[in-house]
Amino acid sequence: KQEVTQIPAALSVPEGENLVLNCSFTDSAIYNLQWFRQDPGKGLTSLLLIQSSQREQTSGRLNASLDKSSGRSTLYIAASQPGDSATYLCAVSPSGSARQLTFGSGTQLTVLS
Amino acid sequence: KAGVTQTPRYLIKTRGQQVTLSCSPISGHRSVSWYQQTPGQGLQFLFEYFSETQRNKGNFPGRFSGRQFSNSRSEMNVSTLELGDSALYLCASSLDGGPYGYTFGSGTRLTVV
Numbered sequence: 001k002q003e004v005t006q007i008p009a010a011l012s013v014p015e016g017e018n019l020v021l022n023c024s025f026t027d028s029a030i031y032n033l034q035w036f037r038q039d040p041g042k043g044l045t046s047l048l049l050i051q052s053s054q055r056e057q058t059s060g061r062l063n064a065s066l067d068k069s070s071g072r073s074t075l076y077i078a079a080s081q082p083g084d085s086a087t088y089l090c091a092v093s094p095s096g097s098a099r100q101l102t103f104g105s106g107t108q109l110t111v112l113s
Numbered sequence: 114k115a116g117v118t119q120t121p122r123y124l125i126k127t128r129g130q131q132v133t134l135s136c137s138p139i140s141g142h143r144s145v146s147w148y149q150q151t152p153g154q155g156l157q158f159l160f161e162y163f164s165e166t167q168r169n170k171g172n173f174p175g176r177f178s179g180r181q182f183s184n185s186r187s188e189m190n191v192s193t194l195e196l197g198d199s200a201l202y203l204c205a206s207s208l209d210g211g212p213y214g215y216t217f218g219s220g221t222r223l224t225v226v
Contacts, residue, residue: 034214043119043203044217089156093214099144099169101205101215103156 002027004092006104013080014112021075021107023090028068031093034101035064035075038087047088048075052095080111115140117206117218125224131192134221138185138206144168145187146215147179150201159202162187163209194225 003026013019023033032051036044048057048064050073056065063076073090087108091101118137126132138145146169147159158171162181179189185206191198201222205215 032214036217041201041222043117043219044205046214046216049214091156099161099163099207099209100146100158100171101148101156102158105155 002092002094002102004090004102004104006088006090006107008107009105010108010110012110012112015080015082017080017111018076018078019080019109021077021088021090021109023073023075023104025071025073025092025102027092027094028071029095030068031095033064033066033073033090033092035062035073036089036091038089038106040087044089077109080109082111082113085109085111117204117216119202119204119218119221121221122219123222123224125226126194128194128196128225130194131190132194132223133188133190134202134204134223136187136189136204136206136218138187138204139216142206142208142216143185144207144209145181145185146205146207147187147189148203148205149173150203150220151199156203159189191223196225199223199225 034049035047050066061078087106089106091103144163146161150156161169165181176192181187201220203220204218207215
């Protein structure tokens with residue numbers, strides 16, 4: 001059974017800092033890994049999708065890496081802003097016939113102005 | 114391009130009642146998945162539909178059911194509501210599951226009293 005872990009559970013940083021969020025998963029047989037952002041009481045916003053054959057993806061100030069063999073992914077946020085404050089979730093999609101995401105419990109990020 | 118639309122946004126129901134939630138996927142997306150999000154359990158997979166057929170089902174009791182229509186719109190139904198069913202219910206659409214990533218709606222907040 002796939003398990004996804006995110007560390008740390010919460011993180012507070014001053015504005016302008018670069019930061020890294022971590023995600024680990026137990027089963028390396030994945031199609032892809034997706035990073036989401038969730039604001040309080042809202043739905044999920046997709047940030048980056050990394051296919052299993054890729055090593056990283058970039059979008060603006062965000063960069064996500066994937067090391068499938070070690071079961072790890074990192075989300076790097078450059079020059080953090082107060083608007084980045086949210087919960088960040090990673091989710092893996094299994095290879096094979098199953099069509100479902102397994103989520104980590106998230107990292108709650110607060111960027112202080 | 115319209116996103117994933119979930120209705121209603123908020124619902125208050127009494128224990129023992131039943132409820133139906135609706136999800137309209139992104140145009141062209143044929144896969145629709147449902148997730149339950151609670152503070153204690155995080156995001157948990159309910160079921161996934163593709164071309165009007167349930168392809169995958171999570172570990173939820175039979176009180177939770179769903180269906181998909183020929184236009185890919187989906188509904189989920191919860192019968193005999195319990196207090197523990199209070200949650201944010203999220204719908205996600207995809208071209209065909211894992212390899213293509215998922216786009217989530219804003220969710221329906223269900224409160225059972």
